[in-house]
Amino acid sequence: MNIPPINLKAQFKLVQKDILKNIRKILSEQKLILGQYCSLLESTIAQYVGVPSAISCANGTDALILALMALDIKEGDEVITTPYTFFATASSIVLMGAKPVFVDIEKESMNINPELIEKAVTPRTKAVIIVHLFGKLCDMDRIPKIGEKYRIPVIEDIAQSLGSRNNKGMSGSFGDIAALSFYPTKNLGGIGEGGMVLSKRADLGEKVKKLRVHGMGSVPYYHEMVGINSRLDEIKACALVAKFPHLEAWNKKRIGNARFYNKKLKDLPIVLPDIKDDLTYIAHQYVIRVQERDRLQEFLKQKGVMTGIYYPLPLHLQPCFASFGYKKGDFPIAEETSETSLALPVYPELKKAEKDYIVKSVREFFNR
Secondary structure, three states, X not given: OOEOOOOHHHHHHXXXXXXXXXXXXXXXXXXXXXXXXXXXXXXXXXXXXXXXXXXXXXXXXXXXHHHHHHOOOOOOOEEEEOOOOOOHHHHHHHHOOOEEEEOOEOOOOOOEOHHHHHHHOOOOEEEEEEEOHHHEOOOOOXXXXXXXXXOOOEEEEOOOOOOOEEOOEEOOOOOOEEEEEXXXXXXXXXXXXXXXXXXXXXXXXXXXXXXXXXXXXXXXXXXXOOOOEOOXXXXXXXXXXXXXXXXXXXXXHHHHXXXXXXXXXXXXXXXOOOOOOOOOEOOOOEEEEOOOHHHHHHHXXXXXXXXXXXXXXXXXXXXXXXXHOOOOOOOHHHHHHHHHEEXXXXXXXXXXXXXXXXXXXXXHHHHO
């Protein structure tokens, strides 16, 4: 077999009629940026997550930058975050002139460790960015309380977790502000780049609306602040509007695929994702941890099973962050996870025969 890490073509077949219909309407009307589909997408996501403000933007990285700008993060400030995540989580902090202060992750969840957040707080700490990694909800009982205790805003990076939730709310509704990505490989992926800022605070929502259009308010060409150009175009928005009704079903299929793997691989020398009987994990990625990671990946590649490594080098060891003084050994759990993690295909369009083949191939590696 030839099994890709994600199958965008299979997903597009399901929604292409609706998307193409919407695109034709946009092209005929020539309202191309921040029009009816952007507005509909914003109101739909806001209602889904349970927040009053949802502001679309050009991409997920811009969403993080806009969130930091709205909180007035500036040079000399510190922002606590995880070293085990996608680069943009930390680079957005650096681009604001602030310092990312890394703390280690929890071994089981691979998410930021709440206990270490509190220990890292200093008078210069102005925010904390948490990442619901691989679609797994962080400890949202403890982290918001830490933010309240020290009066530190909590930014949720929900690029991988749209739809994950606990009995108190959705990812994106717990912190002061949240950043969302619509990159094509996400659970709700677009037909290009796209992002969104969400907030339960009306003041932050209004500020982001201005910041995304060069700091301009309701009066054209009068700029109340210095912002950036980060607008979502209508064609990308209309595709997301067409895909959104399928999100819950897709997430459930992802979770089902993850449970299938856990059942079939539980006797092997692999650390499997912890999947509870709830929706705190929506399986954006199905990441196992195995000591012979590289050999297993090469073996699966020869079998036609494509996998991914998220993430091969933790952020505190990235060359561009060397000036912050971190070294190997500072965050041992993040470092070990980077050396042992491997993502198996988990996308909702996987067929039963493909899942069986993946399991058979993994078992064959260990039985050799």
